[in-house]
Every structure is written in C-alpha cells, then in structure tokens.
Amino acid sequence: MKLIIKGGLVADPVTGKTELLDVVVEDGRVVRLDKPPTGADQMAMVIDATGQVVLPGLIDAHTHLREPGQEHKEDIASGTAAAALGGFTTVAAMANTDPVIDSRTEVEFVLKRAAETGLVNVLPVGAVTKGQKGEELAELGDMAEAGAVAFSDDGQAIANAELMRCALEYAKMFGRPIIDHCQDESLTSEGVMHQGYWSTILGLRGIPAAAEEVQVARDIILVGRTGGRLHLTHLSSAGSLDLLRWAKERGLPVTADVTPHHLSLTDEVVRRLDYDTGTKVNPPFRSQRDLEALRQAVGEGLIDLIATDHAPHHFDDKDVEYNYASFGIVGLETAVGLVVTNLVEPGILDWAGVARLMSLGPARLFGLKAKGRLEAGGDADLTIIDPKAEWTVDPAGFASKGRNTPFGGMVLRGRVTATIVRGRPVVLDGKLVEQ
C-alpha cells in the first residue's frame, strides 16, 4: 500500500527544523520526504495535511493497558484504540497487571494479544521483581529475550536499595533501562494529595515532594555506582529536577519523563473541583512552583520525554470517598491537547520539541532505531495534528474504558486528525478507521 501525506508541516526532532514536506510511504516504511508538490500517483492514497503538523508517530513510554486481569478497567483493544485517537502509534505497556508481567509467559501473552487486538504497536515492560513484591529479581534476561523493552515495578516503589542496585547492575547486561516510580513509602504515610497549603485546607493527608526526591537521590547515587541505565518516570517536584540536573551534569545514564497532567494542573485543583476523585493521582499534582519548574525543565531540554501514565480505572473505583478512590488519570486521549495548550501555545515548546519529547525521546529510551524520526527507510508511524483546532474534553466519548480525568469539560487546542501505524491509517479525520 502506498500513501502520500501532502502539504503538512513536518517537524524533525533531530535537526529541530519544521518544513513543508510531502511524506511518501510504501509498505509500512517512509520512502522519501519531498518538497511539494509531489507528482500525482494514481495508486497512492493521499492524505491532505494542509495547515497541519506531521510528526513521527508519538510513543507513550508509560501506559497501563490493564490486560491481563483487569479488563474491566481497560484491555489492549480499548487501550490501543485510545492511544490511536490520541496520536500514539506505539505504547509501552506497564507490568502491574494481574498476573504481573514478570516472566516470559506474560511478555509473550501481551505481544500475542497486541498482535490480535491492538491498533498500535505495543511494547511490553517487564517487572523488576517477581510479582512486583520488591523481594527478588524477576527473570529480566528471559523477558528481554522475549521482547520486554524495559523493566519497571511502576505502581510500587522499589524500597530496598540493595535490590535496586542489583536491578541496575543486572539489567545493564541486556541494555534495558529500569524505569522507577520514585516514592519513599515511609514518607508517603497514607497521603492522597500533595502535602502543602491545599492539603492543610482540605484536611487530606499529604504526600510530600520529599517522598519522591529522597528516592530520586538514592537511585541517582546507585546509578553512579553501577553505571546501570535509569529512567525516572513521572517526575513531579522541582527538587527532583535539581537532582536530575546534577546527574546529567555528571554524565550519568539517567533520563526522565513528566506527564501532560503534571504540566497542566496544581494541587489547587482538588479544592477547585471539590474533592473530585478525578484529581487523585500518584504522584499528586504539586504546587505552582513545581508546575513552573516542570514547564521550564521541559523547555530547557532537561526532560527527555513526555509520558502519559495513562491509568484507566472503572467508574466504581472512583465513585467513592476521596481516600478510597484509586490513584490515576487516563492520559492517552488528552495528551496532545494538553501539550499543545500548555506548552506549544505559550511558546515553551515548538513542534520539533514536541516530536523530540513525544517521539524521539521515548524511541531512544527503548532503543528503537526505526522509530522516533521521519526519514527514508524508517517505520511509517506518523501522527498528524491540527494545531489550531479547539475541542472540549468529553470523557463519555473516550475510546478508553477509563473516564477518570480532571480535564472533563476543558477546552483544549490541538487535535489529532490522523494516526498512521506502519503505513496504515488507524485514525482519519479524528475518528477510528473501521478495520
């Protein structure tokens, strides 16, 4: 199948340039990028991208697809449909399913289900420890061989420092990063939101920024000792950014992501939405100072990628008192809108920057050579965005089974119009293509 995307503004994350180019795709690969006009081709399908931005397909390094075991919250079919609508051509599926993805069997299961029901590429992330219990290392080598692209106990913190040291040391042999959700449980103490002024006002238990920072510092020190590859996911505090900067200045193999939601809201939203459990997320929304530091770090290039931490939950898991509600926000279908509205429109990021943080950054994290940039010979994974389109977030219309979001009713700029996976359009005109 041949496909030509005409007249779009193509953003290159490597050169940082944005130029009008036609993208010619054949048999799942990018054949060439032409200065328009490209000659007519009777055999090719044409997508008119005039006035739109064409990016190398977005990659989400942090997605909870919930299959196997929690299909009432999400499954690979619904989660990848949400991903496609959100412009993601590849998602990394986190390991905290039931059972946990902690051996070859589960890795192969996810790959098989993704091949059967997935609309976009799915990369399994294996657990670091057996059952994510934080006690013994899982079979990282075997999982890497089966296709695990990284290891993470996300959802749980790896409390034992020696075990974390071993994980970093051991995973090094397979060239795979450890993705850590940094949180010192002893400092979290049953917290449900950021510890600060608003937790005081609302009488909710706080999760101090220090809970994250203490573990970020520990992890960085362990990377210094082991040379293992560490990725810090969903950083939320200004203090963590200082530590990250320290590590990078010393050339340590440490990267980090932040989520679109942490780049959009502060802890004040819990008050504004009157304890709406859609605001309950871990790490929590932090202070205004943290939000500004995160945005600045994204603009400066300190942050390597943006990842959604898409965490779908069932309606019943959230329709309860605040403390009883599950942590998590669905992110796939709002990511582009939030990034455009809160980062591109205010001039913090240009489109090449978006491509760097949402395509190239995650591709590098997982060592994906043929993804993350648009060049001849690369995978034809593409995302087309109408940068000016305004739309209202309507959770009831999500393809995800999860509707847990604090962004419902919000007007956002920037809408995904087409998503192309290995040369095949899965979203056109902002809608899923009938398969």
Added chain:
Amino acid sequence: MAFRRKDILTLEDMSVQEMQAILDNASSFKEILGRDIKKVPTLRGKSILTLFYEASTRTRTSFELAGKYLSADTVNIATTTSAIVKGETLKDTAWTVEAMGIDCIVMRHPIAGAPHFLARICQASIVNAGDGMHEHPTQGLLDMFSIAERKGRLKDLKVAIIGDIFHSRVARSNIWGLGKMGADVWLAGPSTLIPPEVERMGESFGSRGGRLRVTCRVEEAIEAADVVMVLRLQLERQKKGLFPSIREYARLFGVNRRRLALAKDDFILMHPGPMNRGVEIASDAADADYSAIIDQVTNGVAVRMAILYLLLGGGGGEEAVADKGGEVR
C-alpha cells in the same frame, strides 16, 4: 440577609453574613432551650437523618435533640448496626435513605470531602458534622457563639488554639470562622502537629478579618488571650512518632493553671470534647470558673437548631426569623 444554601459543608466557603445569620438565630433558639416545654413546630413534617461513620456523643445527640425540639422527625444510622457493615457504599446508603424521603442528612465521616461527595449526589441538604481532618463547621459556629455570648463580640479578641492542629477539623473550622469575624487567632502546638503552610490561611480571612499567628510556645499564644481553646490529643498519634510520650506532651504543651495565669483576667477556657484530662488539659483548669466547656454543649443545641431551621424551614430572609417568633407562641 437571605440564607440560601442547600448544604453546610465548611466555614471556609461561608460568608461573614451567613455566619452572623446563624449566630443571631441561635440566640433566639437558646431561649427556647431554657423553657419548660422545649418544643416548637417549626420543622414539623421534615425528616432528618444523622449518619455517623465515627463515634460521637455530643454532636450526634445535639443534632438529634435540635431536630426534635423543632418538631422534625429524626432517625439515626450508626454504621456498626447498618448495611454499611455488609459493605454498602456511601452512595448507596445515601440514595437508600433519600428514597425514604429524608430532607437533611447530618453526616460525620472519617474521610475529608465525603460530605462534598454526598452533596453532589443527593437532593437532600447535607450538614457536615465532621469530615476527617477537614472541617467541623457546626462546632466552629457553636464555639463562636459561646465566645460571643461571653465576650459580646468576636472582633479583635485574641483566641489561642492549643494542641494537635494538624489532625483537627475543629481547629480548621474555628480558624476560618473566627478569623473571618475579625478575631486574632493564635495556633500553638508541637511543630510536628502544625500543618504545612497553615499560616497562609490568614491571607483568606477577607478585609474585615483578623490575623493568624503560629507558634510552638504555648505561653506565647496564651499570653493576654481572651479565649484559650484546647484541642483533643488523639493518644495513638504518639505511635507514629509525632511526639515522644504523653508525659512530655503534657509537660510542654498541656494547658494548666500556671500557663493560664498568663491569659487576660477575664479569659474563658474551651475544649470541644471529649477531654483527655491530665494530658492536653489539667482537670483543675477544666473545672474552674473560667471554663466554658459545658456552655459549649448547651450552645451546640441552639446553634444546630438555627442551622436546621435556616436550611430546612427558613426559606431565607429576616422576616423568617420573625415568623418563627410567632410560631413559638
């Protein structure tokens, strides 16, 4: 002024005018409590549920009596003897009682924001009778009423709130209420029991508001105070490392006659109850003449009558208060 709100959830979101309306009405209702026949027909035909997910003596009883003195029908759900022990959710419990025609739900719940959740999903009026560490607005109002009754005003009084501020919903409601009414509020307690950035609450007291000061020295807070309000210390906090021992707490932060000697000559002593005698408050202080602790309980009934009246029967407006006067006869 019109009193038009469906629910009473916090003093944070309540205006000075609304609080004043409740306090003014409470004075007339207190008069009824002094009578031989303590019943008026004001809320005849209205039904009130007390739904308590935590233990309570005075709050639950005073709401029930307030409702009964106003001729409302009151029913109680204690969580230990209801379908809640079978795992029924708050939503289902609320919808079940609402389907029976309840007009007002008075709820105490261990989780902050639970009454807000209830208010969103119910047509009935919701009164927050204490939600986690958040607020206890009717306690704040009865404390304000008790102070104003003794002192004739709230503005420019020095009120010291002593103890475990961090976990106290009583403290939060009093800080908002007293601060907005113009009192100078001092908070004192061990640094581990002072919530983060609490001093910033003072920035939201409004143009007529008082000041908010925070100290770890009880003496500083009590010095020249018009009111000393002692908070209950939950003894299990010690196990979490927030303070080393009950003994040290009592020595450093306990309110006793020696410390109270620093207050103004005509100061009053308050405690929301239940007290830990010999821990946060010394018995000889609690039982002294300057103690208003028993007044607080009586006033709690009057203030809750005013709240139920304004929510369920008032319909708003000063004329409504006059109407009630008519009904009393």
